[in-house]
Amino acid sequence: MSVIEAERLRKVYGDATAVDEVSFTVAEGESLAIVGESGSGKTTVARMLLGLETPTAGTISVCGRPRPPGRVSAGERRRRAREIQIVFQDPYSSLDRLQRAGDVIETSLALHFPLTPAERRKKALDLFESVGLAERHAAMLPRQLSGGQRQRVAIARALAVEPRVLVLDEAVAALDVSIQAQILNLLADIREQRSISYVFISHDLAVVNQISDTAIVMRHGRVVERGNTRDLLREPQEDYTRALLAAVPRPGWKPTRRNAQ
């Protein structure tokens, strides 16, 4: 069964078409990567999945339920929250700078589960532990945490509502490489332990290779190539995918000097 079915999504801002005829499905437990350069429309796709943007055309269903555009009740929004959650790129602005890390998680839990304060606190600490944070971090403000730790808090916040799908919008792009590896390992562990699907949005093909089963490549709002991630990276069929692959810096890679005029 697929947890996400996006069909012929389209988003137009004025004269600019950000997303054009994008369709994909995500099966239960699958990890789908959406790859593309800046401005390819991949973040707009993510925002439409979460209901942060309304598609100009096309349909989205999550967990078998269609999500038509329009206002929904508070209860329906909370139900939808338990289907899909997101982790944003910027670990600095994705947390309220005045809210302590533990309160971030407890607020989510209070919103979704009837728990006593003691149970809530216990569950928040369990979540902290599952993302590799310690009890002492719960009392800290975002500015007292490193970028990697903040991203862990953001992941814990998303997991707190026990979603079926987690959208990761460039979730490791703002972190340095060693922290990236830690977070990617954490995400892989989480997927092993829980029945959760990922939509992993990235421009970084090295990262995509580690985290996803299937991938779609977007350019100028359109899907140019799709398939199994490993095959796609090994034998890209499209020139654009090849160009993206060629752009990945690797050992021995030297920048080519442009001819001086």
Added chain:
Amino acid sequence: MTRRLGGPGVAAAVLLAAIVAITLLAPLLAPYNPDLPDLFNALGGATAAHPLGGDALGRDVLSRLMYGARTTLLAPVLVICVASAAGTTLAIVAAWAGGKVDAVVSRLLDVLFSVPGIVFALVTVAVLGPGVPGVVIGLAVAYTPYVARVVRSAALRERGLPYVAAAWVQGRSATAICLRHLLPNLRPIIVAQSVSALGFAVIDVAAVSFLGLGVQPPTADWGLMVKSGLDSAMRGQPLEALSAGLLIALVVAAVNLLGDRLGRQS
């Protein structure tokens, strides 16, 4: 806090605190009843018994200054409390709702902003009659856009941050997001803008009193003292107008400096 305000900021805060303390303790500190005429002291110069002399009716100017801070400062504080509350509410609602609501609120604020505060006070005084309530209501309306416009643009910026989107995706209500997240984060800007508006409100309230439409005699009030002191000055006793005018200037300068310092850190 002290380090953020810097030397001049602390000096301004101390000065304002001292004035508030003196006016609260005026019944204990004032040498005379501020409303008691004493014909022997009418238009009297500075003496040991009356350091700032007497006004046209012989009332002690120093005592009247001490009591006068009450209306002079309380009315502007009321104006700003009401204007901040209304301005912040409008700003957050406009920034959150966006679209047409934002357009209507913003145009309304632009219209209010284009009319001088004194004019609003004149209108409400014309309806309610001279006195503090009319002045406070009129000026509160006039100062609402002063707070709202700045807070709205800050709220728009704040609203665009991912943590707000995250809270929305988590299923939090708009009210909860506005009150628990936006408002606390906007607080420094609201405070700074309100304090700097307070400086202007002090001038406007004093000006309306000077015109005879605000605080009514015989209540002691600095704006009123500048007005009655002008007559005394013509008759050779400038201390009343000078001392009241100087205090208004000092308070406005101190409040503006404080607002500026508070604004810098936010």
